[in-house]
Amino acid sequence: AQSVTQLGSHVSVSEGALVLLRCNYSSSVPPYLFWYVQYPNQGLQLLLKYTTGATLVKGINGFEAEFKKSETSFHLTKPSAHMSDAAEYFCAVSGYGNKLVFGAGTILRVKS
Amino acid sequence: DTGVSQNPRHKITKRGQNVTFRCDPISEHNRLYWYRQTLGQGPEFLTYFQNEAQLEKSRLLSDRFSAERPKGSFSTLEIQRTEQGDSAMYLCASSKGRSNQPQHFGDGTRLSIL
Numbered sequence: 001a002q003s004v005t006q007l008g009s010h011v012s013v014s015e016g017a018l019v020l021l022r023c024n025y026s027s028s029v030p031p032y033l034f035w036y037v038q039y040p041n042q043g044l045q046l047l048l049k050y051t052t053g054a055t056l057v058k059g060i061n062g063f064e065a066e067f068k069k070s071e072t073s074f075h076l077t078k079p080s081a082h083m084s085d086a087a088e089y090f091c092a093v094s095g096y097g098n099k100l101v102f103g104a105g106t107i108l109r110v111k112s
Numbered sequence: 113d114t115g116v117s118q119n120p121r122h123k124i125t126k127r128g129q130n131v132t133f134r135c136d137p138i139s140e141h142n143r144l145y146w147y148r149q150t151l152g153q154g155p156e157f158l159t160y161f162q163n164e165a166q167l168e169k170s171r172l173l174s175d176r177f178s179a180e181r182p183k184g185s186f187s188t189l190e191i192q193r194t195e196q197g198d199s200a201m202y203l204c205a206s207s208k209g210r211s212n213q214p215q216h217f218g219d220g221t222r223l224s225i226l
Contacts, residue, residue: 032212043203043217051212090154099168100215102154
């Protein structure tokens with residue numbers, strides 16, 4: 001069985017500040033991990049993925065995430081927030097079956 | 113790559129009516145997934161196809177729900193005798209056939225039950 005916990009349903013940062021969105025997972029098999037972003041009334045857009053290999057993963061729009069097996073974490077970061085980053089972010093895990101199990105999401109607010 | 117296309121974008125219907133949604137995946141993707149997303153929640157898995165074969169169904173998919181993927185191309189999701197609790201965003205995604213391949217999502221169909 002797999003599950004995802006996203007700490008903090010809402011995160012607020014100032015423009016230019018560090019963005020940190022937390023994700024912890026549980027998986028009975030080696031996990032594949034993903035971060036998606038969702039803008040209002042739209043589908044989900046893939047930011048980045050971890051499958052195997054390098055544990056620091058770089059994605060689109062300056063985002064990156066680090067897979068830490070010992071902490072069962074896959075936190076998403078961006079050094080400098082931009083107004084256009086305001087959206088809802090979802091962490092997801094999949095195993096051999098490839099279906100995704102999502103966290104409840106974190107809404108990111110960026111203040112000017 | 114034209115992306116995953118879903119139709120209609122919005123559907124409003126009365127309780128008890130039947131509704132059908134369509135999903136056109138990315139052309140070279142042989143896996144197709146359906147998810148349901150309610151307000152304030154992450155998407156929840158409903159079912160998936162590899163080519164035309166429906167390989168897994170969630171317990172969320174009651175007997176009022178049926179999904180098809182004839183000829184392994186587009187897919188339809190039908191809900192019979194809709195209930196208030198069916199109001200949600202229905203998302204379709206597609207991917208290539210390996211488990212580590214990311215899923216690409218459409219913009220969803222928002223269903224509202226009056």
